Amino acid sequence: MAIEPQNLQSSSMTTKPERLWPYLVIGIVLGIVFTRAEVVSWFRIQEMFRFQAFHMYGIIGSAVAVGAIGIQVIKRMGLRSMTHHPLELPTESFKAPGSQYWLGGIAFGLGWGLLGACPGPIYVLFGNGVTVMAAAFASALAGVWTYGALRHRLPHS
Amino acid sequence: MMSFLTQPWPWYVAGPAIGLTVPLVYLYAGRKWGISSTFRDVCAATIPSGLDYFDYSWRHLGGWRLTMAAGLMIGGFVAALTGPGDVAISEATRADLGGLGINDFAGVVPSELFSWSALATVPGFVLIVVGGFLVGFGTRYANGCTSGHAISGLSALRVTSLVAVIGFFIGGLVSTHLLLPMLLGGGM
Numbered sequence: 228m229a230i231e232p233q234n235l236q237s238s239s240m241t242t243k244p245e246r247l248w249p250y251l252v253i254g255i256v257l258g259i260v261f262t263r264a265e266v267v268s269w270f271r272i273q274e275m276f277r278f279q280a281f282h283m284y285g286i287i288g289s290a291v292a293v294g295a296i297g298i299q300v301i302k303r304m305g306l307r308s309m310t311h312h313p314l315e316l317p318t319e320s321f322k323a324p325g326s327q328y329w330l331g332g333i334a335f336g337l338g339w340g341l342l343g344a345c346p347g348p349i350y351v352l353f354g355n356g357v358t359v360m361a362a363a364f365a366s367a368l369a370g371v372w373t374y375g376a377l378r379h380r381l382p383h384s
Numbered sequence: 385m386m387s388f389l390t391q392p393w394p395w396y397v398a399g400p401a402i403g404l405t406v407p408l409v410y411l412y413a414g415r416k417w418g419i420s421s422t423f424r425d426v427c428a429a430t431i432p433s434g435l436d437y438f439d440y441s442w443r444h445l446g447g448w449r450l451t452m453a454a455g456l457m458i459g460g461f462v463a464a465l466t467g468p469g470d471v472a473i474s475e476a477t478r479a480d481l482g483g484l485g486i487n488d489f490a491g492v493v494p495s496e497l498f499s500w501s502a503l504a505t506v507p508g509f510v511l512i513v514v515g516g517f518l519v520g521f522g523t524r525y526a527n528g529c530t531s532g533h534a535i536s537g538l539s540a541l542r543v544t545s546l547v548a549v550i551g552f553f554i555g556g557l558v559s560t561h562l563l564l565p566m567l568l569g570g571g572m
Contacts, residue, residue, distance in 0.1 A: 245412075245413040245448065247448060250449070250455065251452070251454060251455040251458075252455065253405060253452055253455060254451065254452035254454060254455015254456045254457075254458070254459060255456075255458050256401070256455075257401075257405065257452075257455070258456040258457065258459015258461075260398050262459070262460055262463035263398070264392065264393040264394075265492070267460070267492060268492045269492075269493040269494060269498065270471045270489065271473060273477055273481060273560060274473045274474055274477040275556075276557055276559075277477055277480060279473075279477045281395070282395050283395075285395030287399065287534055289396060289399030289400050290399040290400065291535060291539050292399075293399070293400045293406075294403040294404075294406035294535055294536065294538075294539030295538070295541065297403070297408075298407060301410055301411065306411065308410065308411055308412060308413050308414040309411060309413070310413040310414070312414035314414040315410075315414055316416070316540060317416060317536070317540050319544055320543070320544070321544045325544065325547050327526060327527065328526050328544050328545075329547060330551070331522050331548065331551065332526045332547065332550065332551020332552050332555065333522070333552075333554050333558075334522030334526075335519060335525075335526055335548075335552055336551055336552040336553060336554055336557075336558075337518050337558060338518025338520075338555070339519060339552060339559070340515075340555060340556035340557070340559025340560045340563070340564070341514060341515030341518070341563065342512065342515030342516055342519055343493065343515075344519075345420075345519065345523075345530040345531075346419045346420040346519065346523060346529045346530075346531070347419045347529075347530070347531055349516075349519075350419075351460035352460065352492065352493065353457055354458060354460025354461040354463075355463070356461075356464055357498055358500070359503060360498075362512055363513070364516065365516070366512070366514075366516030366520065367423055367516045367519050367520030367523075368426055368427055368430075368431075368520060370423075370516070370519065370522070370524075371424055371427050371520040371521065371524050372431055374520075374521050374524040374525050375424075375433075375435045375437035375438055376437075
């Protein structure tokens, strides 16, 4: 007996619309956390790269620990998303030498050490009133555009 | 309660809160949490220039993270209302930065280097414009930033993310210990 395509998808399988307001809430909470924990501070990034305090290492380390436990719970319990969209769990495996990750990572690190802000804090600092971060944002866009223009000539493997 | 609003939050409050974002965003709509892709979305929306890298539906794929970025700005604005005073960095860092000629520790970033007027000076230009360019270029070349690789990627135990994070630290150490002393005229 032929099964109509729509019958293959039971009501529990169909995806539900993804609302955007939860992401606004997550952004607001993270903006407050980043500011209050001083993650957005150029001074804190300097302290981190000089190994003079545990603060940033504690934040990154405990964030990874909580994130890893969360992902393991999701995987082992076979949890699905509320909207029934498939989980975009990263699956790419590392193949040596992996120049994309080395060279891209070092370029990003050089910028992080100078600017003292990664992409999230660029947004948060602008909200904090450090409006010159708009110039850093525009320059970051120029960097992204340059990558988009050159990427077929850059080593990736 | 008031002291919690005005004092710096400890790492064991901030770190788990940031880490919890990863499973929450998965459990809502399956998204892999990351922020730097918003830069690509903005390029795709404004200056795609016919490049294949920007030829995708940024509204469909990036709407969620662009909304989150708007939230980050609002959250930053709200948090700044209760005013962070001096950032509580260690005495050793204050001494090192003092040796580089940075003496104003009021506020979240050094005002001598991060202002519109500083943009016209060589150190201000290099820190803000060159630094911003490298952050943007590097994050797309490595396919992730601190959120996508260091938090989401390491949480998923990816070797690619570990390599990228080691790269972040190599670059950051070079900037901190070689480039900054050259730029600010102290130290070397």
